[in-house]
Every structure is written in structure tokens, then in C-alpha cells.
Amino acid sequence: MLSGFKFRGGIHPDYFKLTAGSRVRRADLPKEVILPLRQHVGAVCESLIEEGERVKVGQKIADSESPVSSPIHATISGTVAEISVRSTPTGERVRSIRIESDGRDRWLKGKGIDPEKSSREEILAKIRENGIVGLGGAAFPTHVKLNPPEGKRVDTVIINGAECEPYITADHRLMVEESRRIVRGAKIIAKVLGAERVIFAVEDNKPDAVERLRKATSGDFEVLALKTKYPQGDERHLIKAVLNREVPPGGLPFDVGVVVQNVGTAKAICDAVCDGIPLVERVVTVTGDVRKPGNLLVRIGTLFSNLIEQCGGPVGAVRKVISGGPMMGIAQSEDVPVIKGTNCILVFSERRVVEEEEMPCIRCGRCVDVCPMGLMPFMIRALVEKGKFDACSEYDIMSCDECGCCAYVCPAKIPLVQIIKRGKMALASAKEVGR
Numbered sequence: 001m002l003s004g005f006k007f008r009g010g011i012h013p014d015y016f017k018l019t020a021g022s023r024v025r026r027a028d029l030p031k032e033v034i035l036p037l038r039q040h041v042g043a044v045c046e047s048l049i050e051e052g053e054r055v056k057v058g059q060k061i062a063d064s065e066s067p068v069s070s071p072i073h074a075t076i077s078g079t080v081a082e083i084s085v086r087s088t089p090t091g092e093r094v095r096s097i098r099i100e101s102d103g104r105d106r107w108l109k110g111k112g113i114d115p116e117k118s119s120r121e122e123i124l125a126k127i128r129e130n131g132i133v134g135l136g137g138a139a140f141p142t143h144v145k146l147n148p149p150e151g152k153r154v155d156t157v158i159i160n161g162a163e164c165e166p167y168i169t170a171d172h173r174l175m176v177e178e179s180r181r182i183v184r185g186a187k188i189i190a191k192v193l194g195a196e197r198v199i200f201a202v203e204d205n206k207p208d209a210v211e212r213l214r215k216a217t218s219g220d221f222e223v224l225a226l227k228t229k230y231p232q233g234d235e236r237h238l239i240k241a242v243l244n245r246e247v248p249p250g251g252l253p254f255d256v257g258v259v260v261q262n263v264g265t266a267k268a269i270c271d272a273v274c275d276g277i278p279l280v281e282r283v284v285t286v287t288g289d290v291r292k293p294g295n296l297l298v299r300i301g302t303l304f305s306n307l308i309e310q311c312g313g314p315v316g317a318v319r320k321v322i323s324g325g326p327m328m329g330i331a332q333s334e335d336v337p338v339i340k341g342t343n344c345i346l347v348f349s350e351r352r353v354v355e356e357e358e359m360p361c362i363r364c365g366r367c368v369d370v371c372p373m374g375l376m377p378f379m380i381r382a383l384v385e386k387g388k389f390d391a392c393s394e395y396d397i398m399s400c401d402e403c404g405c406c407a408y409v410c411p412a413k414i415p416l417v418q419i420i421k422r423g424k425m426a427l428a429s430a431k432e433v434g435r
């Protein structure tokens with residue numbers, strides 16, 4: 001079934017899904033992992049262990065009492081070698097635990113529960129205890145997202161399999177190879193929210209994933225093949241494309257009766273609830289200019305450099321390593337570990353990074369046409385460059401989700417997203433000072 005609705009703007013970038021047909025393979029067990037104490041949206045965790053302590057896989061090593069946070073578990077067995085501040089793929093500097101492996105992969109086994117016989121509260125507790133966060137990149141704590149505020153009724157759950165970024169295929173392979181566990185996770189989500197409708201939303205460039213999900217759902221849920229368009233994976237745009245509902249500015253999907261969960265998160269929920277398995281590993285696409293691009297099942301905390309080597313090493317001199325896709329990913333300036341939200345490591349060599357000279361804006365309006373948020377990027381850019389941040393607010397700069405569509409189509413090669421990010425930061429700090 002195809003969805004007949006559309007979201008505003010968007011683009012059709014060139015797709016390089018080099019790894020779409022590559023089965024997920026288990027990465028080698030790393031000799032060490034680095035686990036930042038914040039890998040999620042929300043409060044940083046406190047360490048529950050000390051340097052020199054021995055730990056097992058699945059052991060909780062950090063947690064927080066804050067309502068919006070998520071615990072961290074050891075992802076290899078071994079010894080806590082160091083607790084210090086380090087860089088993460090999000091660009092933050094966060095206190096992190098370094099564990100050296102004993103090479104034995106000893107687990108602390110958890111216990112699952114039967115979701116059909118368990119209460120909503122018991123299921124939410126399992127999800128929290130096992131450190132589940134949104135695996136599509138946002139890393140919002142799942143137990144919070146599945147617990148809407150009083151008075152917000154959710155009638156529909158959308159399971160997000162859009163994966164609209166060029167290059168990334170981690171969710172695609174998961175849908176093909178783990179469709180049954182994704183569907184079990186979706187049933188648990190629907191039960192917790194009391195939602196009567198579950199819709200799987202997949203872009204039509206992944207027909208094998210659509211077919212597997214249709215088989216796995218046995219007709220119980222709808223599986224939609226959406227027309228491929230970037231950035232359909234953003235939950236606001238997905239809700240519009242699937243249900244024709246608009247999340248109000250500053251609002252959340254709850255406000256229109258919807259919760260969106262990524263396919264990887266649905267699988268992780270199934271693992272946590274049914275089998276008591278904490279979030280210690282995830283699928284990461286390692287692609288671009290590497291000799292053997294692939295989809296790897298990776299222990300969280302493994303260094304990017306280790307995974308690039310496991311994919312045959314780079315082809316040519318490395319110019320950029322990006323965490324995420326080319327549209328919304330973050331370029332890395334040092335070697336960092338995979339965290340819960342890392343879905344892709346993208347390597348670009350010299351030949352792929354073309355320096356383009358920035359030209360004056362010709363007011364062609366293309367940036368306006370493609371902006372899914374209905375903004376005027378060229379105006380916002382002019383205001384940021386003049387330092388008129390208050391006026392940027394009038395042009396709704398804070399609604400920009402940094403999708404990159406405007407910069408992608410700009411014939412003058414103006415780095416619109418970087419300029420808009422700068423404006424958002426300046427505005428946020430001006431508000432902070434004014435408080």
C-alpha cells in the first residue's frame with residue numbers, strides 16, 4: 001500500500017546505498033571500549049563503578065536519578081581502566097568509562113518478561129533498566145517517549161523504517177534480517193501506549209524490507225511503502241506523509257495522537273522486554289571510501305578507527321570521517337567511540353570532497369522551495385550575517401531542523417546550515433544571558 005500524502009519541500013539527493021545488499025556481520029570483539037556517561041538526550045549519568053573494578057557484559061555501570069536519562073551498561077567484560085573526560089561523536093566532551101577486555105566475553109544475564117502478561121509499568125521499567133534509547137540518531141530515552149503526559153492520548157504508532165539519508169543501510173538490513181523481532185517490539189509499544197493502530201513506514205527504495213515486514217506482520221498491521229524523499233525520516237515529516245497530521249510548531253507527536261519509533265528501537269525493546277538484554281550493541285553502516293563497506297553488529301564503545309580497519313581500511317587519503325549520513329552527520333576531528341545513536345561511519349577521501357567556491361546569493365528561491373519547515377533560509381542567512389538575531393526569531397530560525405536541503409540545492413554554494421546553526425547558537429545564548 002502506498003501513502004497518498006506528502007510533506008512539504010524535500011529533495012531527491014543521489015543515493016549511494018553501497019551496503020544495501022550486505023548482510024549484517026558481527027564485528028570483532030574490541031580490545032577496549034569507551035563508554036560516555038551521556039549517550040542520550042537528557043541528564044549525564046553518574047558512574048556506579050571505580051577504576052580497577054572488573055565488569056561483565058550487560059552490567060549496569062552508570063545511571064541517573066533524573067527523569068530524563070538512561071543507564072549505561074558494560075559492553076565487554078574486563079577491567080575498568082580509566083574514567084576521564086573524552087570527546088563523543090556528537091562533538092561534546094563527556095566523562096567516559098574505558099574498559100579493557102579480558103577477551104572472555106562473560107555476560108551478566110538478565111531476565112525477560114512476558115509482555116502479554118505484564119503491566120504497562122513493568123514493561124516501561126524493563127525498557128528503562130536496559131538503557132533503551134531512540135536508535136534512529138536522536139537517542140531520546142524510550143521509557144520517557146512511551147509515557148506521554150496526562151491527557152495526551154496516542155491512537156497511532158508509526159514504526160520508522162524510512163532511512164532517508166544517502167549511504168545508510170543499518171535499518172534496511174535490520175528490517176530484512178530481524179523483521180519478526182521488530183514486529184514483536186512494535187506490539188509491545190502499542191500495548192504500552194494503548195494505541196489501536198500500528199503503521200510501518202518504509203521508503204519504496206527498500207522493497208525487500210517492505211516484503212519481509214508484510215510477512216512478519218501477517219496482516220495485523222499496515223506496512224506502507226512511501227515515495228522516497230529526503231528528509232522523510234524526520235518524525236514530523238513522516239507523520240504528515242503517513243497520516244496527513246501536522247505537528248504544531250513547538251509541539252510534539254503526542255499533540256497529534258502519534259508516537260514514532262525507529263525500527264532499531266523496536267527491535268531493542270523486544271530484546272530488553274522479552275529477553276532482558278540491555279543495549280550493548282547495535283548495527284552500524286561503515287561505508288564511503290573504505291575497501292569493504294558493510295553493516296556491522298558493533299559493541300557500543302568500539303572506536304571508529306577499529307571499525308574502519310575491519311572494513312579493509314580507507315581507500316586513499318582520508319579527508320573526512322562523518323558520524324551519520326552526509327546530510328545531517330557530524331564530521332569528526334578525532335577518533336571517537338560508537339555510541340547508542342551512531343548509525344553510520346562515513347569515510348570520504350580527498351577525491352570525494354570537492355571544495356566549492358561560495359558565490360553571492362542570486363535570490364533564486366530554491367532554498368525556500370525545498371525547506372520542509374517552510375522557512376526562508378536566504379533571509380535568515382542575511383540576518384545572521386548582519387548579527388540581527390532578534391529578527392531571525394521572527395523568521396522562525398529555531399524551527400530549522402538542520403536537514404541540509406537548502407544548502408544541497410543552493411547554486412551559490414552558500415553553507416546555509418552552518419550559518420543557521422551559528423544564528424541558533426547566538427540566539428540561544430542571548431536568551432540565556434537575558435534570563
Ligand code: SF4
Nearest residue numbers: 361362364365367410
Ligand atoms: S538557494 Fe542560495 S542563491 Fe538561491 S536564494 Fe537561496 S541562498 Fe540565495
Ligand code: SF4
Nearest residue numbers: 371400401403404406
Ligand atoms: S536546514 Fe533548516 S532552513 Fe535549511 S531546509 Fe532544512 S529546515 Fe529549512
